[in-house]
Amino acid sequence: xxxxxxxxxxxxxxxxxxxxxxxxxGITQYAADSLGDVVYVELPAVGAALAAGAIVGEVESTKxxxxxxxxxxxxxxxxxxxxxxxxxxxxxxxxxxxxLVKLRVSEPPALMTADDYRTLISA
Amino acid sequence: MQxxxxxxxxxxLGATFTGFAGWQMPVRYSSDLAEHAAVRTAAGLFDLSxxxxxxxxxxxAGAFLDVALAGRLSAxxxxxxxxxxxxxxxxxxxxxxxxxxxxxxxxxxxANASNRHAVVEALLARQADFEVQLADLTEQLALIAVQxxxxxxxxxxxxxxxxxxxxxxxRTLDTLGYYAAMGMAWRDSPVFVARTGYxxxxxxxxxxxxxxxxxxxxxxxxxxxAHGLMPCGLAARDTLRLEAGMPLYGHELSRDILPExxxxxxxxxxxxxxxxxxxAIEAGPAxxxxxxxxxxxxxxxxxxxxxxxxxxxxxxxxxxxxxxxPTLGYPIAMxxxxxxxxxxxxxxxVDVRGTRVPATVVPxxxxxxxx
Numbered sequence: 174x175x176x177x178x179x180x181x182x183x184x185x186x187x188x189x190x191x192x193x194x195x196x197x198x199g200i201t202q203y204a205a206d207s208l209g210d211v212v213y214v215e216l217p218a219v220g221a222a223l224a225a226g227a228i229v230g231e232v233e234s235t236k237x238x239x240x241x242x243x244x245x246x247x248x249x250x251x252x253x254x255x256x257x258x259x260x261x262x263x264x265x266x267x268x269x270x271x272x273l274v275k276l277r278v279s280e281p282p283a284l285m286t287a288d289d290y291r292t293l294i295s296a
Numbered sequence: 297m298q299x300x301x302x303x304x305x306x307x308x309l310g311a312t313f314t315g316f317a318g319w320q321m322p323v324r325y326s327s328d329l330a331e332h333a334a335v336r337t338a339a340g341l342f343d344l345s346x347x348x349x350x351x352x353x354x355x356x357a358g359a360f361l362d363v364a365l366a367g368r369l370s371a372x373x374x375x376x377x378x379x380x381x382x383x384x385x386x387x388x389x390x391x392x393x394x395x396x397x398x399x400x401x402x403x404x405x406x407a408n409a410s411n412r413h414a415v416v417e418a419l420l421a422r423q424a425d426f427e428v429q430l431a432d433l434t435e436q437l438a439l440i441a442v443q444x445x446x447x448x449x450x451x452x453x454x455x456x457x458x459x460x461x462x463x464x465x466x467r468t469l470d471t472l473g474y475y476a477a478m479g480m481a482w483r484d485s486p487v488f489v490a491r492t493g494y495x496x497x498x499x500x501x502x503x504x505x506x507x508x509x510x511x512x513x514x515x516x517x518x519x520x521x522a523h524g525l526m527p528c529g530l531a532a533r534d535t536l537r538l539e540a541g542m543p544l545y546g547h548e549l550s551r552d553i554l555p556e557x558x559x560x561x562x563x564x565x566x567x568x569x570x571x572x573x574x575x576a577i578e579a580g581p582a583x584x585x586x587x588x589x590x591x592x593x594x595x596x597x598x599x600x601x602x603x604x605x606x607x608x609x610x611x612x613x614x615x616x617x618x619x620x621x622p623t624l625g626y627p628i629a630m631x632x633x634x635x636x637x638x639x640x641x642x643x644x645x646v647d648v649r650g651t652r653v654p655a656t657v658v659p660x661x662x663x664x665x666x667x
Contacts, residue, residue: 206312209531210329212620213596231649233597235328235619236531238649264327 174294175202177268181282182290183244188268189284196282198244199272200232200263203294208234211260216241216252216274223247223276230273232263244284247276300345301438301509309527316530317409319346324529331532332622335495338524339444341516342533348412349437349503350405350419354428357401364422364572365395366555368565372397375465377475377492381555381563382407382418387576388551389558391415392543394492396477404488404503406439408545422572438509442516443499443536445665446523451500454519456483457512469500482512494533496540497665535619538628541590541661547601547616548588548630554581557632558588559660586613586632590662591646593627593655596620599646605631606645606652612637615646621662628662629655 180188186204190197205211213233223229223243230241252274256262263271285293298319300306306313311322322343324331334340352361358370367380374397382390391411398404407415416432423430442450451457451469459468463479463486472478477490485508493499504512517525534544543549548558554577555564564577593599598620605613613633621628629646637644640659645652 209324210327212329213598233620235332235535235622236323238600261329 174206175268176287176291176294178287180268180287181284182287183242183284184293185242185244187242187244189244189282191278191281194277194279195250196245196247196276196278197272198274198276199267200239200241201290202267204239205264205267205271208232208239209236210234211263214256214260214263214273216257217249219249219252221249223249225282232260241273243276245276245278245282247278249274250277251275298346300343301506302343302345302440302513305510305513306343306527311527311529314530317346317412319409321346322527322529324531325527328529328531328535329622331526331528332535334524334526335444335497335528335532335536336623337445338526339442339446339450339499339520340495340526340528340532341513341520342441342443342528343513344439344441344501345437345506345509346409347434347439348407348409348415349433349439350407350416351398351431351433352403352405352419352428353401353431354426355401356426357403357428360423360426360428361395361403362568363426363570364419365393366564366571366573366577367395368568369395369397369403374400375467375477377477377490379563381560382415383555383571383573383577384418384551385573385576387554387573389545389549389553389555390418390551392545392549392560396488396490398477398488411545436506438504438506439501440504440509440513440516441493441499441501442520442525443493443495444497444525446520446525447497447499450516450520450523450525451489453522454515456515457481457487482508487512494540494542495536496542496661496663497536534617535622538617538619538630539621539623539661539663541630543588543630544617548632553632554585557581557585584634587635587638588616589631589633589638590658590660591615591618591629591631591644591655592658592662593618593629593646593653595627595653597648597651597653598627599629599631599648599653599655604647605633605655606647607637612644623663627653630660
C-alpha cells in the first residue's frame with residue numbers, strides 16, 4: 174500500500190501536499206482501494222471557502238459513497254476536472270493525476286505524517 | 297467469522313475480503329468493473345461456499361416441500377431446478393431459494409447464507425407430518441460458479457471434470473437446459489453441476505465436497521485462462537444481479553413483503569391444498585401495498601438502498617438496490633413504490649443525498665443477454 178513520505182494525511186484517508194500556501198488534496202490509495210472502482214466524483218466550485226472538516230464533495234464507487242472532507246480551511250483555487258471526467262484516475266493514480274482540489278490556505282495545517290498514517294491503516 | 301474452504305486461494309489471488317452473513321468472503325480481486333465486464337463478455341469464477349445447502353430426503357420429500365415452500369416441488373422433474381420461496385404464516389418471505397430434484401426422493405435446497413438458520417428452523421418445524429430427513433450440508437459442500445458466455449467452453453476444457461454415464465443419466469453439458477442439473481465426476485468424486493446462475497448470463501454452479509474445492513477451483517482457473525476467465529467477488533456479483541433484475545434477500549425481499557409485491561406471484565402455487573402462508577396469499581397484499589419496480593435514473597449518481605422515491609412532494613417509495621450500471625452506463629435501481637406509480641414510463645424522483653434526481657419506471661430486467 175503506497176503511502177508517500179512527502180505528503181501529509183488525515184484520519185479520513187485524504188492526503189495533502191503543501192507547496193507555499195497552496196495545498197493539493199486527494200484521497201489515499203488505501204481509501205481508493207477500499208471504495209473499489211470510482212465511478213463518480215463531485216468537487217467543490219472554484220472560489221468556495223471551505224471550513225476544515227466540512228463535507229465538500231463525494232467520491233462514489235460501484236458499491237459505496239465516500240464523502241470528501243476538507244482536510245483544512247481554505248479557498249478552492251482549482252478543482253480537477255480530469256477526475257470528474259475520468260473518475261477511474263483516482264484508482265489508477267491517487268497521488269498524481271487523481272488529485273481532487275487545490276486550496277489556498279492561510280495557516281499550515283497540523284496533519285498526520287506518513288508514518289502515523291501507515292500505523293492508522295495497519296491497525 | 298467462517299471461512300470458505302477456498303479462503304487461502306482468494307488470499308493468494310489478492311482478494312479484498314468482506315464480512316457477509318458471518319462469512320469472510322472476497323468482495324473483489326482486482327476491480328469490480330473488470331470483474332463485472334468479464335462475466336458479460338467472457339466468464340467469471342465465483343466462490344459461493346457461504347450459501348446454505350440443505351438436503352431433504354425420504355418418501356415424503358416432495359409432499360413435504362409442497363407444504364413447506366410456496367412452489368409445487370413434487371411436480372419438479374428429476375434433475376431440474378426451481379426458484380421457490382419459503383413463506384411465513386402471514387405470507388412474508390423468510391427466504392428465496394433454489395430447489396433441485398437431485399435424485400429419486402431427494403431434493404437439494406439452496407438458501408441464502410444470511411437465512412441459513414431461519415430456513416433450517418422453518419423446515420424442521422414443518423416436517424412433523426412427513427417422513428423426511430433434513431440435513432444441513434453447508435459446511436460439507438463448496439459451491440463454485442462459472443458464469444458468462446465462455447462458461448461452457450471452460451467446463452469442457454477443465455482437466456479432471458468429466459461426464460460419467462452412471463452420474464449424468466445421458467445428459468451432457470451441451471444439452472443441459474437452463475435450470476437443469478446433472479451429475480459429473482471431478483476426478484474420483486461426484487460433483488453436482490447445475491445450469492443456473494444469478495448474473496443474467498449462461499453459467500454453471502458446481503457443488504463439490506469441501507475437500508475437493510481447492511483442486512477444482514485451480515483447474516477451472518487454469519482452463520479459463522485462455523477464455524478470459526476472472527475470479528469475481530461479491531461486488532461484481534451484486535451489480536450483475538441488479539442488471540439482471542434479480543431480487544436480493546434483505547433488499548428487495550423480506551418478511552414484510554408478500555411475493556406478489558416483489559413480482560414473484562408466479563413462484564406461489566396458490567391452488568395447492570395446503571402450504572404455509574396460503575391464507576395470507578389468498579387474501580393478497582393491501583391495495584396500497586408497495587410494489588417492486590425498476591428505475592432508470594439520469595446523470596451518473598446511483599440511487600442507493602433506502603433513498604426516498606418522490607412524486608412531487610410525496611414520498612411514494614424507497615430504493616431497495618441501485619448502482620451505476622457498468623454494462624449500460626446509466627444509473628439503475630429497484631424500488632418499492634406505491635402501486636399508483638408502477639407503470640413503465642412514470643417519471644419519479646429519487647432523493648440522492650439531498651438532490652432530486654429524475655428516474656423513470658422501466659420494466660425489469662435492465663439487462664438481458666442476447667440469445
